[in-house]
Each structure stands twice: as structure tokens, then as C-alpha cells.
Amino acid sequence: MNATITAASRSGTGKRAVFKGLAGFGKLILLAYAVVTLYPLYWLFTSAFKTNQDFFANPYGLPKQWMAQNLVRAWDLGNMGRAMLNSAVVTVSAVILTILLSVLAGYVLSRFSFPLKKVVVVLFTVGLLIPIHSTLVPLFIMMKNMGLLDTYGALILPYTAFELPIAVFLSMAYMSSIPKEIEEAAMIDGSGWWGIFGRMILPLCTPIVATISILAFLRFWNDFSFALVFINTQALKTLPLSLSLFSDGFGTDYSLTMGAMAIAVLPTIVIYLILQEKIMKGMVAGSTKG
Amino acid sequence: MPTAMRSKGFIALALLPALLLFLIFVIIPVFWSAYYGFFSWKGFGDAKFIGLDNYKEMFRDPIFWRALRNNLILVVSSIVGQVPVALVLAIVLFKNSLFSRFVRSAVFMPMVLSTVVVGLIWGYIYHPQFGVANHVLDLLGLHSWTRAWLSDPKVNMLAISIPINWANIGPYLVIFVAALQNISPEIHDAAKIDGSAGWNKLIHVTLPIIWGTVVVTIVLCISGSLKAFDHVIVMTGGGPARSTELLATYMYNSTFSVYRYGYGSAVSTMIMIVSAVLIALNYLATRRKSS
Numbered sequence: 347m348n349a350t351i352t353a354a355s356r357s358g359t360g361k362r363a364v365f366k367g368l369a370g371f372g373k374l375i376l377l378a379y380a381v382v383t384l385y386p387l388y389w390l391f392t393s394a395f396k397t398n399q400d401f402f403a404n405p406y407g408l409p410k411q412w413m414a415q416n417l418v419r420a421w422d423l424g425n426m427g428r429a430m431l432n433s434a435v436v437t438v439s440a441v442i443l444t445i446l447l448s449v450l451a452g453y454v455l456s457r458f459s460f461p462l463k464k465v466v467v468v469l470f471t472v473g474l475l476i477p478i479h480s481t482l483v484p485l486f487i488m489m490k491n492m493g494l495l496d497t498y499g500a501l502i503l504p505y506t507a508f509e510l511p512i513a514v515f516l517s518m519a520y521m522s523s524i525p526k527e528i529e530e531a532a533m534i535d536g537s538g539w540w541g542i543f544g545r546m547i548l549p550l551c552t553p554i555v556a557t558i559s560i561l562a563f564l565r566f567w568n569d570f571s572f573a574l575v576f577i578n579t580q581a582l583k584t585l586p587l588s589l590s591l592f593s594d595g596f597g598t599d600y601s602l603t604m605g606a607m608a609i610a611v612l613p614t615i616v617i618y619l620i621l622q623e624k625i626m627k628g629m630v631a632g633s634t635k636g
Numbered sequence: 637m638p639t640a641m642r643s644k645g646f647i648a649l650a651l652l653p654a655l656l657l658f659l660i661f662v663i664i665p666v667f668w669s670a671y672y673g674f675f676s677w678k679g680f681g682d683a684k685f686i687g688l689d690n691y692k693e694m695f696r697d698p699i700f701w702r703a704l705r706n707n708l709i710l711v712v713s714s715i716v717g718q719v720p721v722a723l724v725l726a727i728v729l730f731k732n733s734l735f736s737r738f739v740r741s742a743v744f745m746p747m748v749l750s751t752v753v754v755g756l757i758w759g760y761i762y763h764p765q766f767g768v769a770n771h772v773l774d775l776l777g778l779h780s781w782t783r784a785w786l787s788d789p790k791v792n793m794l795a796i797s798i799p800i801n802w803a804n805i806g807p808y809l810v811i812f813v814a815a816l817q818n819i820s821p822e823i824h825d826a827a828k829i830d831g832s833a834g835w836n837k838l839i840h841v842t843l844p845i846i847w848g849t850v851v852v853t854i855v856l857c858i859s860g861s862l863k864a865f866d867h868v869i870v871m872t873g874g875g876p877a878r879s880t881e882l883l884a885t886y887m888y889n890s891t892f893s894v895y896r897y898g899y900g901s902a903v904s905t906m907i908m909i910v911s912a913v914l915i916a917l918n919y920l921a922t923r924r925k926s927s
Contacts, residue, residue: 376729384742401766476666510657543650618748
């Protein structure tokens with residue numbers, strides 16, 4: 347659009363109105379595109395509040411009567427409180443573990459030179475390229491032997507392990523930008539490395555810790571593949587997993603399924619609306635590093 | 637001054653936890669799956685060494701080839717359906733006006749949704765009785781085009797690729813916007829002095845500058861398409877008649893419900909090989925272009 351406007355200003359005032367019209371038309375198309383993108387979500391949230399009859403008679407309009415009790419029924423019947431708790435426990439633990447491990451490793455890799463450092467960096471790079479689904483079978487067998495299947499650990503440990511390459515590279519890059527003089531000053535004071543790291547470096551890392559947390563949170567909260575293979579016990583099922591089973595179990599009760607989905611996506615949508623700039627930047631940084 | 641000894645201790649203690657967890661859960665499984673691939677094992681009792689039999693069986697299985705073909709369909713449809721759309725949107729929306737920011741965040745939104753929810757919503761959109769897809773076609777007078785989108789083997793891979801594209805355009809849009817905003821104002825000025833504007837400028841000035849970014853997004857498309865497991869499991873489970881299997885769902889369906897861990901490991905190893913080949917091909921292709 348920028349290009350059309352500059353073209354318009356070059357070719358005289360007579361044509362300017364035409365180009366302005368074109369620009370307006372372009373905006374209209376973009377707006378339509380945005381609406382089409384958001385439509386499935388609109389449809390989900392309106393359907394979640396309809397009765398089943400209303401859903402079939404009037405699939406695209408607003409609900410005739412807003413049935414908040416769909417959400418309540420879905421919450422109870424689908425055991426969604428439990429699923430949400432499981433997702434929260436697993437996600438929060440794995441996010442904390444990811445931050446601790448990746449910030450420490452990133453600090454070491456950005457500041458010290460030691461034998462095999464190159465090997466470590468190459469290994470993490472390879473880790474970015476390994477398709478997670480090719481590890482499901484061996485991980486399943488390994489965790490079965492370790493007695494980890496059907497525990498929170500069966501999700502927390504692999505989530506963290508697979509998030510580490512991105513998280514380590516992000517924190518490594520960030521810490522390389524912190525001037526070394528900070529540590530030199532502390533060393534004269536006689537602080538050890540742990541003291542320097544804890545008191546000097548860590549407080550400076552808030553922005554990158556925030557980015558890593560957002561990326562990790564979305565990845566873990568939304569994960570389906572690992573939960574599908576490693577969790578079998580009803581009581582330990584995470585939100586995406588119980589949602590997929592919910593739709594099988596209550597297949598024809600559409601308003602109920604829609605209600606469950608609405609509950610499940612609400613937290614991520616709220617977080618997205620609050621933090622969208624940060625999320626967009628973080629996800630892009632994470633994916634281009636990968 | 638911290639002594640060398642103290643530094644060594646710190647390096648080991650700070651790096652090892654991350655390194656060990658990563659090695660155990662990401663790197664070592666790759667070798668295990670290569671190893672298990674030579675065995676026949678039901679998950680209990682003794683595993684029996686059978687050499688290359690798993691691989692022979694895989695290459696003789698038409699469903700394996702179908703899955704590989706479907707994966708390649710997804711790779712192509714992602715590259716065609718995501719990169720150009722994101723690029724056009726970015727060219728139009730690269731300024732930070734309120735309007736562009738609104739459209740950008742709308743386009744990005746599906747990215748934060750769970751893949752299960754994306755799959756379920758689109759399953760309903762394609763529903764033969766009440767789905768929006770058929771309804772819209774009816775409204776447009778294209779009744780003959782309506783069909784059971786996820787069951788018809790002629791179109792179901794295409795139907796599956798649309799939600800995947802829908803959910804993944806956002807990040808590419810943001811990547812391209814960042815690349816366009818990085819072009820220095822001097823270049824725009826120089827283009828103006830040369831009298832270059834509009835299409836001309838886009839093709840001869842802007843695109844060559846951000847070509848590196850375009851290549852990066854294509855790499856991401858390839859690796860992203862290999863991850864499309866959740867959408868298929870939720871929308872079709874790989875059916876009907878296994879017509880929508882991907883390599884990953886083929887691995888899943890031929891391992892866990894039928895207790896064939898050896899065979900599943902062989903398929904897993906094959907997924908590693910296919911993705912390595914694709915990445916290597918892409919590396920060769922892009923290296924030639926940049927030299």
C-alpha cells in the first residue's frame with residue numbers, strides 16, 4: 347500500500363483520488379481477511395453458549411438465549427477442573443525448570459571457554475532439528491523402564507529437554523550482550539561465580555527470562571503429542587488431551603464440546619491479548635533461532 | 637580472583653544439569669530408536685533381532701508411501717500457502733499504524749491456540765451436515781462443490797492443509813514485517829532518486845534485500861510440516877482408510893495400539909532420515925542461490 351501511495355504522489359493530483367480509493371479498497375480486503383481469520387473463534391464462542399437445537403437451527407448467528415450453563419456442564423462432566431490443574435502443574439514446573447537450566451547453561455556458554463564447548467553448542471543445534479515425533483517410541487520405552495510413564499515427570503522432563511535448545515540459545519545470545527566489566531568489578535570484591543551469577547547477572551536477565559517463559563508456557567500448555575503417548579491415567583490428563591477425548595465421548599453434544607473448548611482456549615487468549623507484542627516477538631525470535 | 641579450579645567447578649555444575657537432561661531425553665532416544673528398529677518387540681518379553689525386516693516391511697507397505705506423499709503435500713502446501721500470503725500481508729502492513737497492528741495481531745492469534753482446538757474447530761467447519769464450508773459454497777451457488785471434506789480421499793489432504801496454513805501464517809508475517817522494517821531509509825531514498833517505485837521497487841529493491849528471510853521461512857515451513865501430527869490425529873486420526881496418514885501418525889498408529897515397538901522405532905528412524913534429507917536438500921539449494 348505504501349508503494350501505491352508513493353506512486354500516486356508522483357503521478358499528479360488528478361489520479362490521487364483514484365489511488366486513495368484503491369487504498370481504501372485494499373484496507374477493506376485486509377479487514378475482511380482479519381475477520382475471516384477470527385471467524386472460527388467467533389463461531390466457537392457463540393456456539394459454546396447455544397442449546398443443541400439452537401446450534402443446528404441457527405449455526406451462524408448469535409445465540410437466541412445465552413446458555414452459560416453449557417460451560418458449567420462442560421466443566422463438571424468433562425472433569426475440566428482436574429485437567430486444568432494437571433496442565434497448570436506440568437506447565438509451571440516445566441517452565442521453572444527450563445528457565446533455571448537454560449539461564450545457567452546460557453551463562454556458561456556465553457562467558458567461558460572450555461574443552462568440548464563447540465561440541466555442546468553443536469549438540470544443542472542438532473536438538474533444534476530433531477523432529478519430536480521420531481522420539482516418541484524410544485522415549486515411551488525408556489520411560490516405561492524408568493517407571494516414569496503416567497506421572498507428571500513423564501511430561502515435565504521431556505518438555506524441558508525439548509525446550510532447552512531454543513531457551514539456551516536465546517539466553518546465550520542475550521548474555522553475550524551484557525558487558526563483562528560488571529563481573530570484573532564483582533571479582534575484585536571477591537565474589538565467586540555463583541554470587542556473581544545470582545546477584546549481578548540474573549537480575550539483568552528479566553527480559554529474556556520473560557521471553558523464554560512465554561514461549562515455553564505456550565508450548566507446554568498446548569502440547570498434545572507427549573501427553574497422548576505418555577499419559578494414560580484419567581486423573582493425570584492435561585487439558586488438550588482431555589479435550590480430544592471429550593469430543594469423542596460427547597461427540598453429538600456439540601454445545602457441550604464447544605463449551606469445553608471455550609473454557610480451554612480462554613486462558614491463552616486472555617494472555618495473548620495482554621502480552622501480544624511480547625508473544626509475537628518471542629515466538630519469532632524462538633523460531634528463527636531454530 | 638576466582639581460581640581456575642573454582643571456574644571449572646562452576647562450569648560443570650551450571651552446565652551439566654541442562655546438558656544431561658537434554659542428552660537423555662532428546663539425543664539418546666534417536667540412537668535407541670535406530671537400535672530398536674532392528675528388533676521385533678511387543679513391549680514385554682524378549683526382543684527378537686530381525687535385521688532389516690522392519691525396513692523391508694515398511695518399504696513394501698503402500699500406506700507408508702501414502703504417508704510420505706501426504707507429508708510432501710503438506711510441505712508444498714505450506715510453502716505455497718503460507719510464505720507468499722505472509723509476504724504480501726507484510727508488504728501491505730509493515731507500518732506500525734493502529735490498523736496494521738490490529739490486522740497483524742488478528743492473523744497471529746491462531747498461533748497461540750492449542751492444536752487440538754484448531755483441529756476440533758476445523759473438524760466442525762468441514763462437517764458434512766452443519767459445517768460452514770459447505771454452507772458458504774451453497775450460498776455462492778456452488779452446490780456441486782460441497783462434499784465431506786475430510787472423508788473424500790481426493791481432497792482431504794488439501795482440507796487438512798488449510799487449517800495448518802491458517803494457524804501458521806502469523807509468525808511468518810511478523811518475521812517479514814521485522815525484515816522490512818530493518819531496511820534502512822537510505823535505500824528507500826536511493827530508490828526514489830533512481831525513480832524506482834511500486835512494483836518495480838518491490839521486485840528490484842525490496843525482494844532481493846529480504847531474500848535471506850524468505851529462505852529462512854521456507855526452512856521453517858519444511859520443519860513445521862513434519863510436525864503436523866496433532867491436527868491429523870484430531871481431525872481424521874489418519875483415516876478414512878488411512879488416506880490422511882502422515883509419517884508421524886503412521887508411526888503412532890502402527891506402534892501404540894498394536895504393540896509393535898520395533899516396527900515403530902524403524903518408522904521413527906525413517907522420520908529422522910526424511911527430515912535430515914529435506915533439510916540437507918534445502919541447505920544445498922539455498923547455498924547455491926547465495927553464492
